[in-house]
Amino acid sequence: MENTSSVNNRERLPSDLSQTASVIRYDLLKHLRSKRLLGLLVIEVLILVLMSVLPTLLGVDLSDTSPADYMAIYVNYVDLLLVIGVTMFAGDAIVSEFQNRTGYLLFPNPVKRYVIYLGKLISTVVVITLMIVVYYGVAALATLVITGESTELWVYSMLFAICYGVAAAAVGFFISSLMKGTTGALVLTFFLLSMILSIVAFVLMMADIDPIFVLTTTGSAISGLMTSPYPSDYPDIGQSLLVIMVYTIVLTAAGMLIFKRREMVS
Amino acid sequence: MEGPIEIRGLTKVYGGGFKAVDDLNFVVPKNAFMGFLGPNGAGKTTSIKIITNMLSATSGEAIINGINVMSDPKMALADVGAVVETPEFYPYLTPMETLLYLGSLRGMTNTEITNRGRDLLDMVKLTEWKDQRVGKFSKGMKQRLAIAQALLPQPSVIILDEPTSGLDPRGMVEVRDILKELRKIDVSVLMSSHLLNEVQEVCTDVTLINRGKMLRSGSVASLLNEVKAHKIEVRVLSPPALEVTNQLRSFPGVKEINYMSDVVFNVDFEGAEAEQAGLLLQLQGMGLKVVSFKESGLALESLYMSLIMESR
Ligand SMILES: Nc1ncnc2c1ncn2[C@@H]1O[C@H](COP(=O)(O)OP(=O)(O)OP(=O)(O)O)[C@@H](O)[C@H]1O
Numbered sequence: 001m002e003n004t005s006s007v008n009n010r011e012r013l014p015s016d017l018s019q020t021a022s023v024i025r026y027d028l029l030k031h032l033r034s035k036r037l038l039g040l041l042v043i044e045v046l047i048l049v050l051m052s053v054l055p056t057l058l059g060v061d062l063s064d065t066s067p068a069d070y071m072a073i074y075v076n077y078v079d080l081l082l083v084i085g086v087t088m089f090a091g092d093a094i095v096s097e098f099q100n101r102t103g104y105l106l107f108p109n110p111v112k113r114y115v116i117y118l119g120k121l122i123s124t125v126v127v128i129t130l131m132i133v134v135y136y137g138v139a140a141l142a143t144l145v146i147t148g149e150s151t152e153l154w155v156y157s158m159l160f161a162i163c164y165g166v167a168a169a170a171v172g173f174f175i176s177s178l179m180k181g182t183t184g185a186l187v188l189t190f191f192l193l194s195m196i197l198s199i200v201a202f203v204l205m206m207a208d209i210d211p212i213f214v215l216t217t218t219g220s221a222i223s224g225l226m227t228s229p230y231p232s233d234y235p236d237i238g239q240s241l242l243v244i245m246v247y248t249i250v251l252t253a254a255g256m257l258i259f260k261r262r263e264m265v266s
Numbered sequence: 267m268e269g270p271i272e273i274r275g276l277t278k279v280y281g282g283g284f285k286a287v288d289d290l291n292f293v294v295p296k297n298a299f300m301g302f303l304g305p306n307g308a309g310k311t312t313s314i315k316i317i318t319n320m321l322s323a324t325s326g327e328a329i330i331n332g333i334n335v336m337s338d339p340k341m342a343l344a345d346v347g348a349v350v351e352t353p354e355f356y357p358y359l360t361p362m363e364t365l366l367y368l369g370s371l372r373g374m375t376n377t378e379i380t381n382r383g384r385d386l387l388d389m390v391k392l393t394e395w396k397d398q399r400v401g402k403f404s405k406g407m408k409q410r411l412a413i414a415q416a417l418l419p420q421p422s423v424i425i426l427d428e429p430t431s432g433l434d435p436r437g438m439v440e441v442r443d444i445l446k447e448l449r450k451i452d453v454s455v456l457m458s459s460h461l462l463n464e465v466q467e468v469c470t471d472v473t474l475i476n477r478g479k480m481l482r483s484g485s486v487a488s489l490l491n492e493v494k495a496h497k498i499e500v501r502v503l504s505p506p507a508l509e510v511t512n513q514l515r516s517f518p519g520v521k522e523i524n525y526m527s528d529v530v531f532n533v534d535f536e537g538a539e540a541e542q543a544g545l546l547l548q549l550q551g552m553g554l555k556v557v558s559f560k561e562s563g564l565a566l567e568s569l570y571m572s573l574i575m576e577s578r
């Protein structure tokens with residue numbers, strides 16, 4: 001156990017960017033090894049199999065349905081899948097460092113808090129993207145098999161769903177940097193994305209205010225994109241993407257600030 | 267005075283208005299092994315959390331290698347290894363993967379981490395667990411892994427918060443042996459502890475705090491010089507007569523005599539070494555057959571107790 005004086009820990013200290021890459025790598029490892037991701041993928045595949053096989057078993061003939069209409073049935077559930085994914089992979093990402101005391105290991109290292117936040121957020125986005133791509137991929141395959149045709153509409157829907165997933169993950173991270181306990185953070189993330197925001201949007205609509213700036217409103221574009229031409233009563237895509245961007249940037253900046261200020265007390 | 271760790275007017279008031287650290291000032295000199303002593307709730311962990319960027323100070327500053335932790339934590343902590351409380355590990359990583367993660371954050375190469383990691387895990391006796399996930403490790407194993415990760419980057423400054431807490435007696439001895447090794451290398455250590463024997467055994471310097479305030483800071487030797495009162499345990503062959511005891515009480519420097527049993531008594535004694543030697547001669551001169559004559563308790567303990575009492 002010798003200490004060679006040749007070691008210069010200050011000089012070899014990596015940049016924020018390369019530290020972010022380290023955080024991403026090891027946080028991804030967590031997701032890949034967690035039962036959560038495995039469980040989610042299993043559920044995802046079960047749903048898909050059920051949806052593809054059940055109609056055939058019941059003798060429903062779908063072979064003359066248009067591929068877009070058929071695949072839209074699958075796409076209807078992407079919204080729900082995203083809520084579950086974000087809850088599982090973002091809802092407690094930050095708060096768990098405090099509650100599970102792993103912060104005592106990580107925080108005394110020469111790494112800025114925003115780097116930890118960003119690295120974890122990106123790794124969550126990667127996992128959610130993976131989840132979405134697998135879902136759309138299998139659904140597209142099933143569509144091809146059952147209707148004998150394919151449609152490229154799902155690609156747009158998928159790309160939009162990924163963008164929406166990024167903003168939803170930003171919401172989850174913001175909540176998890178704010179909340180004291182992991183359970184509270186998970187529950188709040190879930191209900192915010194599944195109910196609370198849509199209730200707010202509904203109330204705004206009652207008051208004749210366009211609720212486009214409520215994040216979950218933009219989520220319906222995921223299904224809307226399965227129809228060509230894009231239906232006029234669905235949220236405008238350009239506006240939706242803008243809303244998604246604003247949510248992502250503002251909530252991430254705010255979450256980072258809260259995380260930076262947050263004290264490690266137990 | 268300058269040193270690798272400089273604490274200047276450090277004060278921490280918690281949310282509820284409780285002042286846990288109150289205008290603390292001390293310096294850990296280069297290559298010193300400083301014990302950070304104080305009773306439960308004295309503010310040791312609070313101070314250490316501020317030094318390691320886990321809490322923000324209400325006022326004052328903590329400076330490591332010339333850089334203020336609060337204003338540039340990344341640079342200040344670049345050359346620091348720390349164990350604070352008993353940290354929890356990521357349950358899905360193995361000890362080696364944990365080291366690879368933390369080492370990569372410090373710019374170590376994978377080869378370097380693997381090589382050094384192997385030695386360190388060997389040192390903390392975790393070699394056979396090296397590729398098992400940490401999830402089910404016992405508290406003692408986690409504590410040893412925590413020590414290994416603190417040493418990984420060969421830091422010039424090491425900060426330890428009760429490193430032997432939660433360890434069984436053998437684990438404590440093993441960790442203490444590791445701590446003693448640290449004295450041989452080029453490293454400055456700040457270590458909190460309640461265990462006075464541990465501090466007296468491994469530390470070169472001591473800072474004593476109580477209720478967030480500093481009582482003393484200096485080398486162990488200089489603090490021990492302050493200690494005048496000793497407790498001496500004497501065992502004799504047969505019970506001494508009452509008059510012998512009374513005679514002893516009047517011997518210069520003797521403050522108190524307490525019998526533990528018929529043949530064992532403690533002498534509270536104040537005096538230099540020569541006088542202490544005189545005491546033994548006196549006992550024997552009075553016809554007592556002395557079986558053993560030894561200083562009981564630790565010098566540091568008596569200083570600690572008297573200073574803590576005074577500051578109440
Ligand atoms: N988050 C907190 N909010 C309010 N008070 C706190 C908080 N954390 C600690 N304290 C109080 O601050 C004081 C110092 O606590 P600290 O943990 O620093 O003591 P310590 O010297 O490490 O004690 P121990 O030897 O028991 O580990 C205690 O009285 C404690 O109750």
Ligand SMILES: [Mg+2]
Nearest residue numbers: 310311312427
């Ligand atoms: Mg403590």
